[in-house]
Each structure stands twice: as C-alpha cells, then as structure tokens.
Amino acid sequence: MKYFALLLLILSIPANAEEAIVFGVHSTTAPLEWRDNGVDQGFNVELMESIGLLLNKPITVRRKTFQQLVSDMHSSDSDVDVIAVVSPVNFRRELAQSDPVYATHAKAFTLQGEDYIDNWSDLVGKRVAIKNGAFVDIFLKNQPQDFTQVKVDLYETGFQMLMSKEVDVVLAENFVARRLQPKYPSVRSASDALIFGAFTFVSHPANAPLLKEINDALRQLKISGEYDRLVNKWFGMGREKFDITSTHQKMLTLSIVISIISAMGMLYTFSVSRSLKYRSEALALELQQRKIAEQKIRSLSQQFQAVLDGIPHGMTIFDKQMQCLWSNDNNQLLTHSQFHYIDGTPFDLAESVKSVIDSKKSFIADMGYLAQYWQVQIHPIADEQAVVLLEENTEQQHLRQANDEASRLASLGELSAGVAHEINNPTGIIIHSIALFAEAMKDLQPAAEYYQQQNPFWLIAGLDPQAAFAEINHSNEVVEESAKRISRIVNDLKCYALPNLSANHQATSLNEVVQVAQRLTANQLKRFQVTVELADPSPIIKGDAQQLHQVLINLIQNACHAMDTTNGHIHLRTAMKGKAAYVSVEDNGSGMDKATLKRITEPFFTTRRSYGGSGLGLSVCSRILKEHHSEMKVTSTLNQGSQFTLVFSAIEPEQSAPFSPISSSTTNSRKPIQ
Template sequence: MKYPCIITCLLCFLCSVFSTEVEAWQTDENIIFGVHSKTAPLEWRNNGVDQGFHLELMSRIGQMTGKRIIVRRKTFQQLLADVNDDTSSIDVIAVVSPVTIDRQLSQSDPIYATHAKAYTLQGKEFIHGWHDLAGKRVAIKKGAFVDVYITGQPQGFVRVDVDLYETGFMQLIAGEVDIVLAENFVARRLMPHYPSIRSSSDPLIYGAFNFVSNSKNARLMAEINDALRQLKLSGEYDRLVNKWFGTGREKVDLSNTQQRLLWAATLVSIISALGMLLTGYISHSLKKRTHALNLELAQRKRAEHQISRLSQQFQSVLDGIPHGVTLFNRDCVSLWSNDNNNELLSSSDFHFINGDIFQLNKTLIQVLDSQTSLIADMAYRTQFWQLQIHPIGNDQAVILLEEATEQHNLRQANDEASRLASLGELSAGIAHEINNPTGIIIHAIAFFNHALKDLQQATDAYGKQNPFWLIAGLEPQLAMTELNQSSLTVEEGAKRISHIVKDLKRYALPKVTTEHQLLDLNEVVKVSQRLTANQTKIFRLNIQLNEPAPMIMGDAQQLHQVLINLIQNACHASKPATGDDSDCDTITIETNISGNRGCLTIRDTGAGMDSTTLQRITEPFFTTRRSCGGSGLGLSVCSRIIKEHMAEMQFSSRLGQGTKIKIQFLSVPDSIKALKLSSLEQDT
C-alpha cells in the first residue's frame, strides 16, 4: 500500500511543477535578470545550469508576480552600463550597495548583508582602519560598492582601478599594489587559489545586496519589493537563506553533491527494500543501528564544528596580530609561530640597543633558569624593536616581537625638542647679558680710535722735544702703531661678539610670521652671488639658472641670509686656487623646477663630512670650525628660516667628495594656502 501512495505523490509533484512551468512560459511579461557573478552561493553556473541564492530568489519572485525570469550573463561593467540605459533589455541586476550610501538607480529592499575588507600578502602588517591605508597603493574594482562608497570622499591612499577583484589579487602578488579592498564573498572564493594572500583587517565597509533597475522600471521594482516582503513574512526567505548560507561555507558544487546524495539515497533505499523483503529482523536491527550511528554522528559533527570554530577564531586572532609570536622549548626548537618577523631572532644584525650581541639560545636559557621575564629594546639595521621573553613553566617560553621604531623616533624627537628649548632659553639669556657690555666696548673703542688720531700730532711734537720719551717701554711711533692695531683688534672682536649675539637672539626669538611675497628664485641667487663675490673669486664658480625662473613665496632678505651662509660654508670647505685654476675646487649653484616646485641646489667638491657630522650640522652651537671663530649658529638659523618658508632642506655629503644641499620650496598655490592656514592658527 505504501508504493502506490509514493508514486501518487511523485506524480502530483511533477504535475504541479509542470503546470507552474507552463504558466511561466505562457506569461506575456518577462523580467530580464542580468547576472555577472561567478561566486557561490550567490549566482553561478554549474554543468550548464544557472543556480544560486539570487537566481532562486528572483525565480520565486517571478512566480509570485506572474512573470517569466530570463537570465542574461554579461560582464559587471556591461551590466552597469545596461542598467543605466533606458533602452537596454536588462531589467534587473543584483549588486552590493554601501549601507550608508544609496545608488541613484531604483533599488529594492536589502536582500543579504555583506562587507568589504583589506587583503594583503602574508606577513604584511594588519590594517586597523582607513588611516593605515595612507600612502599605499589600493586596488578598487571600478563600479563596485567599494568604489561607490569612497567616491567623493577624501582619500589618503593611491587608488588603482581594476576591472575584477581577481585582477587586483594578481596585481597584489606582482607587487603592483599594496592592498586590495574586496567584497567578502568574492574574496573567499579567490583566496584558495591565491594562498599567499590573507585577510588583513576587520570589515571596513558594510553593504547589502539589492536588486537594482533603471527609472523606467519603478513599477516593476515596487512589485519586486512587495514579493520580497511577502517572502520574508511567510518565512520562505529564511528557508532560502538557510539553504544557501546556513552551513557557513561556500557551495561550489551543489549540483554534484545533490546527485551523489540522490544516488546514495537510492542505493540505501534499494538495500533497505531488499533487507525488508529478506527479513524483518534484519530491518529492525538496521534501524536501531542506524539510529545509534546517526546520534553518534550528530554528536561528533557538533563537537567537530565547535572545535573547528574555536580553532579558526584562535588562529585568526593570532594571525591578525602584527607582532611576532613564537613558542620555544628549552632546546630552542620552535613549537608554534605566527610567522610575523620571527626571522629577526636568528639575524646577526639583530642586537640589543646598547650594542650587545643577541644570542637566542643563551638568552632563552637564562630566562627559563631564572623564571623571570625579559623585556629589552633591540635594534635591527634602521629599525627598533621591543623583545619580550616570558617563561611558561620550566621548559617553554613565549617570545613576542613588536616594532617600536616610531616610538623610538618620537622619544628622540622629544629629547631633541627639550634640549633645543633649553638651549633657546639659555641663548636668550646669554645674548641679553652680553649685548650691553659689547655695546659699551664698541662705543668706547670708537672714542679711542678718534683720540689716537688726535694724539698722533702731540706724540710727534713731544717726541721731538724729548727724544728719550717712551710709551709703555716702546718708542712713540711704534707704541702708536701697536695702539692703533690693538684698537682695531678690539673693535673687530667686539663686532664679532655683536654678530654672534644677534644670531643667538634670532635663534631664541619665537616664530614670527613674515609677510611673504612672490619672488624670482634666480634673482635671489644673483643678489647673493654679488654679495659674496669677494669670497668666491678664488674658486671655480658655476651658476646654472633655470629659464623660466622658478617663482616662490618668501622673504628675500631671509633667503639672501640663507644662501650667503651656505656659499660661505662651501668656501670654507673648498680648496682655493693657488695659481692654476684646475687645482681648485668647484662651487655650483643651480635652480630648477621639479614638478611644480622651485628647487635651489648648492654643491661643492670640497672636503665633505662624515655621517656623524652630517647628523648634527643644524644643531645650535655645533661647529667644526671652533678654532677658526665659528659659532655653530649659521646653519641652525638657516634651518629655522627654511622651516618658516615651509620648505625642505636636504643634505648629502661624503668625506673627500664634497657636499650637496638641496632646498625644495612649495609651489606658489600650496605656499599661499599654507600661509593662510598658519595665519589662521596664530589668530586662533
């Protein structure tokens, strides 16, 4: 009696399906559904059959609205063009829209949520937010919801447009981009094919799938929304979601799986039928055994699912940590690692910040024997790291590596700022205390010079009356010559002190906004060259001025001071001509335009500087010419003037090969904008 019932049910089911198909084909109205994705479980083709969540949902909506669904597959860019074209045959497509931004086209209620994240190569740093994208090359799929989201917003990264997310992944492997911002479902499909790529951020953009159509189909979109809401209210939408997304994995080959399950079910049914025909006892035993096995299998699946979920969560957390984490045993064997920067531990360039050699084996044994954690600052080439070794029991220890280059540089900058601030305050006090007595000396020595001129005649007359008269044990004429020379020496020394005091006062003064004007950089060079002509005449001077002349915003007098100081330093470092011009050093001054920025370069072929001197040349009071009267304030004042002009001064030098100083000024529009911002900050 059971078999006729089963056959009857199958016939009824086939009839209902057939009648439904007939009704669909007899419908006068069609909905052309544009499909582009190859991403399971949304929409893809398997063995020539279109399937997926979007396709089944749209098919069900077509049944409810009495319309026939016709699938058309095109590229993503073609579908975007069609849906914006009122004359196109495409009626509806499924796309992702950011949750905070609506597309201009007519779109349905949200269908299913998704998100986009950053993807990088294995071992690269974790992306904590949009600020970590600054300065990086980021691949964006043209027209995708990531493109829609960032369009019109400020971007601190270099955008690289691609036609497909897969193109972005290939460019990432080739080193043409640093990061790919990709939609979750597509990235999950692609990552098994690109094992060197990993997910490197939490969701940066949240979006939702929507059905989208152009304005001519507003009535059609209203019908789709009504059908979609009915499906949600009836619970059929939840059934579809559970069918396509319930397992939490992509369904790449669902048709083959269904076929295998169908064959397996058929085989089981045949075996069961034979068993039922052979003996009821065997049937009863099989049922009991099957029930027990099903219970055990269900329990194992639940346990495996929980273990797998916890393992994936734990692994994703460890992989997401940008710092190196490694577990070692006493024999220095790595038991586990997240493979982030752990190659430093075996590098000979990795050492303690005080210069002591780092030996992993020795340090690890010391920590385990003492059972005391070690936290130390380390250096690796130009980077700085923090090393932490924590014992776990007597035989294992965990090593944590965290890059601390930025923190180290900030500490150094803070120490430098504090030291310079102290020097500034000290300079102001010294300048004030020295200035008054220096002025008195200069005033007095001027009086002595006039007095000596007047006393010369009296000395001559008295010397004739008294031939044996001496001044300080010297003959009158010799004594007057010595007095004149001493007076000139004192005056020159006092003026030197006054000049140093002026430099100190300028260095110690707070920043004062100067009225910058439009300047010809070539004219600044010509004026400075004329003022230093007496010093440069004994050298080979090469002046190369760009035409048209670079135009900058600045203060001409201050820039003359900077260039004169740099020319004088080049003269001090160069060898003058001794008779043959080929035997002297060359000083080159040139201007040029790089991009839209004016550049000034001063080069000499003189003595050059070592790296230690090069790092300190802009420090106040640092000089290599102390014995020759250098005060060490010239370049520090120049550096301050250049900073006030919002320009950059770059030094490069090698011993015996000369020195090059390059100054880059902002373009005129950027300079004006920066001056306005600086003025606004001071007013505030």
C-alpha cells in the first residue's frame, strides 16, 4: 500500500510541474528522518512532501552527513535546496529560516551514579561533549559557559566517549538521545531541559523566494489540519516512536518465527489427515483472536505508560529489598546526600520504605534540598512493595512562612501599642515633674543667694551655688527634652502599630513622614553619616501616613544593610517639581547588578537569605505605593550605591490641612538623631 500511495503521488503531479525541491536529510532518528527498507520517511520528510504537493513541486530526498549539509547551505551552488535543523529559541542562524516546525530540547546525559545537574553552573570544570554545528553548539557561541567543550561529529560519538570516560557529560538533543539510550544502558538522563529549540527549514539566502513559498505552504498545512495529522501520526503514540527501527526488527523476527511455525503446521496438517482440517481452522482462529487481544493489551499498556510518564511529580516503586521496580525518572533527589528533613536530620530512603512495608502505614514528611522544599509520600501497595511520591512544595512553604511572619508582625504591632501606652504614663509624669522642678528652682534661687551671703563657704553637691543652679537647670532641660523625645517616639510607634485601612488616605506631609521614619530608625542610623534635606514648604500628598512610614523605614533599613559602618552615608530628601512630590533615599553602599535590580520587588526574592531576610519588604512597599498611585524609581551601581526615589501626585494647598514649615536641611554625623 505504501508503494501504491507513492505511485499515486507521482502520477498526480502534472506533466508541467516545476523543477523538484531537493530536501537534504542527515539523520536516522525516528520519528523525524529515518529509512525503512530503503524508503526515506519520517515527520520532516512527509511534511516536506505535503508542502511539495501544495507548491506543485516534486520532492527529492538526498541523504548526506550533517556537516556536509551545513556546508551546502552556505554555498549558492549546492545541489540541496533546503534542510531541517534545530535552532535555539530566540537565536537566528545566519541562513534563512522558516517558521518553527516542531519543538524539541537538549539536556545533559551522564553515567549512572553521577550527580544530578540542576543548571549550567553544575557543569563548571567538566568535559562536555557537544555536536559540532548542532543547535547546542550555536547556543554556546553566544552564551559561553565555564566548562571544557569537546566537539564531536555525532551524538553517538559523544555517548561512546562518555562510556570510555573521555568526557564527563554529553549535551544531546532529546529525540536522538532517546533513540541512543537503549544501546547504552549505563547512560542516563541527568537534568531537565537546559536549552529549548525548534526544528525549522533552512536554505541558502539565494533561495529566499523558495523558502517564502515553503513558509506559506507550511501555514496552509497548519490551518487545514494536515500538520496536526502528521504530528499525531509521528508523535502521538508515545515512546515507541523513538525506538521504531528496533521494533520493526523485532516484528520482522517475530514474523519469520510465525511463518516457520505456520509452515510446519501446514506440513503437519497435510501429513496427518484431512479430518484435522476443522481443528486446524479452529486453532488458527484462536491464534488470531489471541493476537488481537495481545495488541489491545499492548496498546493499553502503552497508554498507561504514557500517562505515568506525563505525571509531573516523581513516582517510584520499590520492593522490600530496595529494588526499583518502576520509576518515571524523577527520583534522583531521594538518595542525594543533601536531601534531608526540614530540621536537618538525614533522610534514609531504605529505612523509610522498609518501615512502611512492615507497618502497612503511609509515611508523609516535608524535606529540604538546598533552597528548595519537597514533600515525600510513601504508601504500601502490593505484597512487599511501596510507592514513593516526590512533589516540590517550595512555594507552599514560602507562603506558610510568610503567613507565620505576618502573624508575628501582627502580634508585635499589638504588643507595641500596649508597650507604647505603658511608656506614655511614666513619660508624662517625668515631663510634669520636670516642669515642677524648674518652677521650684526659680523660687529657690533667691533664697540660695541670701543664704550664700550669710555663709560664703556654702556648697551644693560640691559646687559653687551659682554653678550648681546652672547645672541643675541644664539637667532639667536635658531631662525634659529627652522625655519629649521618648513621647514623640512612642506616638510614632503607636501610629505605626495601628491597623492598615486602605481608605484611610488623608492630606499627609512628606517631611513629617521622613522625620517619623528617621526617629523610628535612629538606632540603625546612628552608625552612619546622615544628611536630611527637606523642602520648604513641605510637599503635601493624599495618602496613609502609617503605610508611608512603613515604606520609608524599609528603604532606610535596606540602605543601612548595604553600607559599611566606616564610611557609610545616607541622604534623605524631599522635593517638589510641578505637581509631583518626591522622596528619595540614597546610600553609598554595595549597590546592585542588573539581574538583582530586575527582581527586587518579587515576593521572596532576597540577597540576605542567610541573614534572615524574607524577601517580602520591597514587595510590600511596591504594593503600598501602587495603592497610593505612586511610582518607585531605582538607580543602582555595583559597589557605588543605590538611590530609591518615590514619586507622588501633590495636592493643592487649599485641599490640605495647614502644616507648620520645616527647616530645609539638617546634617547628622554618626550621632543619635534627635
């Protein structure tokens, strides 16, 4: 039937058809480009033949090596018009390319027992085999990595070098690797996809008109559904498509065996008697029914296997002797030395599996691996067997930690309000008593002067009475100012601890916001040189002062963390420009690189994880600023410092309550801020 369909295809081409398109093929990788009984077929070949029918041009398949085809595409005199190659995503080859034909990827392959490769950094210092001119090679020319590249002519050469330990890792394209793995059982997949690519048709720039026609035909095939039919035919049946050549060989052997058995049966049938004819027919019918049943069972098994392979979480079945009966190849972490309980206790997979099998009770626990969190479930199944499920729950753990931290902060807010109330009472008594002392000293001074005239040698606390009265008055002023400062800080703390109300936006002075934040962070700021520059009059905006205090406090604390105490300098500034009001926090600390700068407002992203940072500060600040319809501009230079500028819409003076003017500039040099 195959050859009959090919004959019909050839006969359907009009006599006046244009010159044939020569399609270069280099691979024997099912299901893309392979050869069965001398006939070239596969997804790329059939897709190109469908394109040829639309363009009214016959397709000639010409098979060469990969390097020959790449060289041909750089020559305008080549006898090959177009080839199919893989290009990395977002990378354009020098040659003309079509629309993407089919997606693929490349990942790392190592020998059994080697460590799992999570990312490019795990390849540092290793010898990595890379096919010369392949899409992995093209990618690495633009994205150099810190490892030794060993160029090979074929992926299979890389696998052979891996077996002989001439290289440590092979970066191979998925379809080819899946075909090669049955031939090299000690080679295993050691990573998730590291590079994503897409098959495209490629030609010399001189063939640009032809490539445009191919592109138009390709789009028509996608619209008509023919493309989907080919995809389903070659990729829709599961894993057997990758090993179709070996499957054909097995089927051929089975056919020969069945033919021999049939021939022997025929001889036996003719040699015995015709009385056994009906019995032979019955046996033939039974054999046919068994074949049909076996085919159905095989198809169901393949579908079930495809479902299991598609599960995103790790699943492994062990027996009591810890033999792996089945796995979807996602269980490497279970035996990793850094895979442990959250409290740091080492995890023993064998002991846990045997305990579950013996007790017939399930086991569920949360685990840690580097900066990730995982949940392990072990359930007893058939006799002396257990299934191990591995699922990543890093995000759930982060959300749980954020919820716990929010609860602690809420409790701290309530406690702060109570402590502030308790401090206010003795502070009020101190202020009242100091006022009484000051008035009493004024009344006592004439009596002291009179007594000094009667007794010239009279001393107060070892001091001359005049000096003693001056010192006492100075002490009263210092105590009174300190008590007032305590009162201001307590009031600021009470306002900061109040619950947030999104609708509580009122006329707010930016200068006052800066001063409150400055007082609340005085303990951190005292180690640095601080310059405060406040606009006069103060910019007035509509907002929630408590939430703005939170934003400024967070920015000031981040600036303190980024600086060295020996020469750290923080500059706080408010300004007005037109209808815009500005607040800026500038430091001369460590600064940030571009990669960090892009992620500073992401929840849970922090560069201070080892110091207890949660990664929520700037994320909360960003949310508050969005509620205030404001904008945060950030400029930062590595090892030079950062500047955070908050831009608000100012309101007209008649829309706001009057505020007392504030001095435009103050400077503080490593002293507690008053």
